[in-house]
Amino acid sequence: VIDIGTPDTATVTTCAYCGVGCSFRAEMRGDELVRMIPQKEGKANRGHSCVKGRFAYGYAHHKDRITKPMIREKITDPWREVSWEEAIQYTASEFKRIQAKYGKSSVGGITSSRCTNEETFLVQKLIRAGFGNNNVDTCARVCHSPTGYGLKTTYGESAGTQDFDSVEETDVILVIGANPTDGHPVFASRMKKRLRQGAKLIVIDPRKTDLVKSPNVMADYHLPLRPGTNVAVVTALGHVIVTEGLVNEDFVRERCEWDEFQDWARFVADPRHSPEEVEKISGVPADLIRKAARLYATGGNAAIYYGLGVTEHSQGSTTVMAIANLAMATGNIGRKGVGVNPLRGQNNVQGSCDMGSFPHELPGYRHVSDTATMELFESLWGRPLLDEPGLRIPNMIDAALDGSFKGIYIQGEDILQSDPNTQHMAAGLAAMECVVVQDLFLVETANYAHVFLPGSTFLEKNGTFTNAERRIQRVRKVMAPMNGYEDWEITQMLSNALGYPMHYDHPAQIMDEIARLTPTFTGVSYEKLDELGSVQWPCNDEAPEGTPVMHTETFTRGKGKFVVTEYVATDEKTGPRFPLLLTTGRILSQYNVGAQTRRTENVVWHDQDVLEIHPFDAENRGVRDGDWVKIASRTGETTLRALITERVAPGVVYTTFHHPTTQVNVVTTEFSDWATNCPEYKVTAVQVSASNGP
Ligand code: SF4
Numbered sequence: 001v002i003d004i005g006t007p008d009t010a011t012v013t014t015c016a017y018c019g020v021g022c023s024f025r026a027e028m029r030g031d032e033l034v035r036m037i038p039q040k041e042g043k044a045n046r047g048h049s050c051v052k053g054r055f056a057y058g059y060a061h062h063k064d065r066i067t068k069p070m071i072r073e074k075i076t077d078p079w080r081e082v083s084w085e086e087a088i089q090y091t092a093s094e095f096k097r098i099q100a101k102y103g104k105s106s107v108g109g110i111t112s113s114r115c116t117n118e119e120t121f122l123v124q125k126l127i128r129a130g131f132g133n134n135n136v137d138t139c140a141r142v143c144h145s146p147t148g149y150g151l152k153t154t155y156g157e158s159a160g161t162q163d164f165d166s167v168e169e170t171d172v173i174l175v176i177g178a179n180p181t182d183g184h185p186v187f188a189s190r191m192k193k194r195l196r197q198g199a200k201l202i203v204i205d206p207r208k209t210d211l212v213k214s215p216n217v218m219a220d221y222h223l224p225l226r227p228g229t230n231v232a233v234v235t236a237l238g239h240v241i242v243t244e245g246l247v248n249e250d251f252v253r254e255r256c257e258w259d260e261f262q263d264w265a266r267f268v269a270d271p272r273h274s275p276e277e278v279e280k281i282s283g284v285p286a287d288l289i290r291k292a293a294r295l296y297a298t299g300g301n302a303a304i305y306y307g308l309g310v311t312e313h314s315q316g317s318t319t320v321m322a323i324a325n326l327a328m329a330t331g332n333i334g335r336k337g338v339g340v341n342p343l344r345g346q347n348n349v350q351g352s353c354d355m356g357s358f359p360h361e362l363p364g365y366r367h368v369s370d371t372a373t374m375e376l377f378e379s380l381w382g383r384p385l386l387d388e389p390g391l392r393i394p395n396m397i398d399a400a401l402d403g404s405f406k407g408i409y410i411q412g413e414d415i416l417q418s419d420p421n422t423q424h425m426a427a428g429l430a431a432m433e434c435v436v437v438q439d440l441f442l443v444e445t446a447n448y449a450h451v452f453l454p455g456s457t458f459l460e461k462n463g464t465f466t467n468a469e470r471r472i473q474r475v476r477k478v479m480a481p482m483n484g485y486e487d488w489e490i491t492q493m494l495s496n497a498l499g500y501p502m503h504y505d506h507p508a509q510i511m512d513e514i515a516r517l518t519p520t521f522t523g524v525s526y527e528k529l530d531e532l533g534s535v536q537w538p539c540n541d542e543a544p545e546g547t548p549v550m551h552t553e554t555f556t557r558g559k560g561k562f563v564v565t566e567y568v569a570t571d572e573k574t575g576p577r578f579p580l581l582l583t584t585g586r587i588l589s590q591y592n593v594g595a596q597t598r599r600t601e602n603v604v605w606h607d608q609d610v611l612e613i614h615p616f617d618a619e620n621r622g623v624r625d626g627d628w629v630k631i632a633s634r635t636g637e638t639t640l641r642a643l644i645t646e647r648v649a650p651g652v653v654y655t656t657f658h659h660p661t662t663q664v665n666v667v668t669t670e671f672s673d674w675a676t677n678c679p680e681y682k683v684t685a686v687q688v689s690a691s692n693g694p
Contacts, residue, residue: 005029012039014465014473015053016114016458017596019344020044020164020186021467022053023533026459026478033057033459033478043534044164044467050185058600060457060479064441067483070452075430079452084484084493091409091451092497094434098407099131106405107434108135108396111357112412112487113346115455116463116475118510119488120348120355121363122502123411126491127390128356129383130500134368134390135405138357139413140349141393142420145676146311147342148353148365150320154328155550156557158353158365161339162303163469163536163548167194169337171300174202174292176323177230177309177682179585181210184343184468191305192217200299202292204233205309206583207612207654208647221292224649227581228683229282231315232567233289234322236278238268240293241329247297248331256328256560264325264562281567283649297330301337308345308585312682314570317675322565333560334551344468347458351466354521354537355514359390364518377517383500393419394677397428407434409494411487412455414443420668420679421635438490441599453490454483461486463507464529466537470547472524473534570683572669574651578633578685580617582653584664609664610643612654613688618644623690630691631655633684636666639694653688 007027015022023042027035036057038049059065069087070079082090095107109127111120120138127136140148148158155161167173167190180188188211195201195217203212203219212222225233241247242265252261271277275286296302304327310319324340332338344350356363366373369387378385391399393415399405401424408429419425429435429448437446438453446452458465460481466472477486485493488510492502504510508526515521520538523546528535535546550556574581611629623629625644630637631653640655648654655664671680 007034009478011476011478012474013458013476013478014347015049016347016465017052017056018184019346019349019468020184021347021465021471021473022049022186023473024049024053028478031479033060041533044469044471044473045186048186048189052597056597056600057459059440059596060459061482062599064599065482066440066442066452066454069454072450075448075450087451087453088493088497091434091436091453091494094450095131095407095409095498098433102404102406104131105133105135105390107131107407107409108133108137108391108405109409110393110411110413110415111136111138111352111355113139113349113352114412115348115352115487116461116507117348117351117355117466117472117514118463118507119411119486119491120352120357121510121514122488122491122495123409124356124363125381126495126498126500127409128385129381130495130498132383132386134359134386134388135396136357136359136390137393137396138352139346139418140353140357141677142312142418142679142681143308143345144311144342144349144353145358145678146316146320146673148358149317149675150324151340151342152365154321154324154561154563155555157550159350159470159550160341160468161333161550162336162341163471164190166336166339166549167191167303169301170194170199170303171337172200172202172295172302174204174296174302174304175211176204176234176304176306177311178305178307178343179205179207179209179211180305180307180343181214182586183307183345187343200295202295204230206649206652220295221288223284223288223292225282225284227583227652228313228570228572229567230310230313230319231322231565232278232281233284234319234326235268235273235565235567236275236289237293237296238264238322238326238329239273240275240290241297241326242269244294246294247329251331252328255334255555256562260562261329264564267564296326302330302332303337303339303341305341305343307343309583309682311673311678312680314671314673314680315568316673316678318565321563325562325565328560328562334549334553336549339549342468347467348465350468350470351464351472354466359392363514364520380513380517392677394672397425400428400431403431406432407436408432409436409438410445411438411491414439414445416444416448417665420665420681421670422666423636424670438487455490456481456483456486461488463488464511470536471534472529472537472539474526474529570671570680572671572680572683572685574685578687580651580653580686580688582631582633582655582667582684582686583682584655584668586656608641609656610641611688612643612645612648614646614648614650614652615644616650617653617688618642621689623688628691628693630689631667631686632689633667633669633686635669638664638666639691653686
């Protein structure tokens with residue numbers, strides 16, 4: 001505990017880093033935030049925190065913060081500081097000019113999963129009602145959009161099924177494509193506690209993550225699959241469950257579509273999906289696949305937790321559905337201790353999806369072609385809305401290169417660093433006539449911006465975040481915004497200038513509107529959040545205090561839907577020129593593109609991305625630990641230091657994407673999930689060679 005004496009003020013708010021959603025008391029002395037104390041009452045963290053939430057708030061006052069709006073006519077011009085009035089009027093006039101010249105659909109926007117539900121809701125409202133199109137997307141495009149697609153298709157709801165507490169009643173934990181120790185540290189601790197109490201652990205991951213073997217835990221089975229073969233391995237688990245008679249037939253008959261189950265069962269039972277056949281594709285020993293399947297199906301309450309190692313593939317949505325099939329086939333859904341749980345990366349990625357940030361869905365995941373829903377929104381918003389899906393982020397960039405998409409409003413997302421194929425993204429941004437970036441810092445994307453609108457941090461605003469367990473929690477203003485405005489106020493000013501008036505005085509009013517329009521939120525209000533601390537949606541008349549576990553009696557869609565999940569190898573192939581497979585992830589002390597964590601003083605910060613490489617592959621290339629190496633792929637190349645380790649298997653290399661100096665996404669491919677366009681960050685064929693440095 002840091003002794004700071006008595007603070008002047010203490011405000012309870014929610015961490016703005018990962019999807020765990022830890023609750024903190026932010027203590028101020030004068031104008032300075034001096035301490036963050038994790039709250040025992042916080043239902044997501046119960047008094048715990050990780051290093052980021054506890055100590056990484058220094059970015060809020062970093063010298064790099066931009067606090068004045070800026071404009072430039074050409075991206076080669078120097079920035080010119082202007083008043084808010086001028087910045088907003090200029091932006092609105094540019095968007096109007098572009099729409100008059102190129103058509104209504106020539107502009108769009110990106111919401112932020114770092115911002116609040118209310119701010120996200122307003123951005124998509126501005127785009128749908130103010131711009132008059134559905135060209136709105138969010139960072140979930142590049143992380144959990146396959147979760148939305150896969151879980152909606154199979155269960156009827158685009159969200160994880162359980163609360164975090166559920167892990168305390170789990171007997172078998174299956175972690176696939178996730179590294180909770182680094183990505184979701186506080187929840188990882190709860191998982192490890194349960195493991196120490198005797199729960200069993202299966203890890204499916206190309207790397208030996210901390211969960212596979214660490215001083216605290218050791219996985220019962222680690223299935224070290226070749227990157228890109230998730231569907232084959234999960235389908236093989238289904239093969240064992242079906243062919244060895246481990247299906248929970250009572251559950252399936254009562255709760256699922258029986259004909260579709262039979263189709264799936266016939267499919268997985270085919271000998272080509274046997275562990276022995278799948279071993280040839282995935283490299284996972286057949287014996288391990290069999291043992292893992294038996295443990296999952298017969299070990300008691302079994303819960304699946306997964307991350308971006310599942311979604312960021314050309315078959316990301318297929319893998320999510322394959323996982324959902326397993327849970328239904330074994331009856332591991334609809335009660336405490338079981339379920340299918342996406343570990344969401346960003347603090348409010350669940351919320352940004354819930355709030356209608358997708359081009360095909362209004363808030364509450366209702367398709368824009370749903371007439372009754374559209375009429376409800378049109379009557380409240382007072383504008384006709386387009387009933388056809390708009391453009392996804394990659395489509396916007398392609399359209400910009402085709403000359404039909406000319407202006408974009410980006411709230412709190414650094415798409416140039418975080419999205420794949422950096423060169424393509426840069427060319428698309430450069431082709432636009434008005435790029436508006438609303439952010440804390442001059443992030444990489446701002447290099448292509450014509451307008452910079454300074455944003456506010458989570459400490460400077462009121463609102464709500466929704467964590468990975470669908471828990472809606474209050475974000476409370478701890479200090480005044482350095483830029484003068486909360487992000488929702490900036491969107492409101494822009495909307496007013498565009499001629500679509502908004503008149504909110506406080507985010508609570510925005511939440512009231514969300515509740516009126518969204519069946520899963522009808523019971524949510526700031527009064528209730530203040531009274532209960534938090535609620536998990538659905539929160540409505542049927543569940544006035546929220547829903548910790550979903551699909552208990554029936555699935556949201558009625559009967560659960562099995563989907564045949566055929567494995568299709570990625571188009572990204574290794575070969576003599578690019579013999580290794582690169583996969584990417586993150587580390588505990590950094591956060592995504594590092595815009596915040598790199599601007600926070602702390603001795604544990606890693607100051608560079610490194611390339612993990614197996615000793616065998618390093619020796620073959622004459623690379624020693626700490627040497628510079630060049631990674632080259634079909635799309636680009638970059639240089640970084642080597643870290644020789646057996647955490648990765650021979651043939652696989654791994655790095656993080658936290659530093660703009662590395663820009664690892666210059667290397668990643670153009671391939672993406674067939675259903676959602678989520679990029680295939682996790683599989684890139686590369687060559688690694690010794691280098692003299694950048
Ligand atoms: Fe913040 Fe996530 Fe760490 Fe909790 S676990 S303090 S939400 S970064």
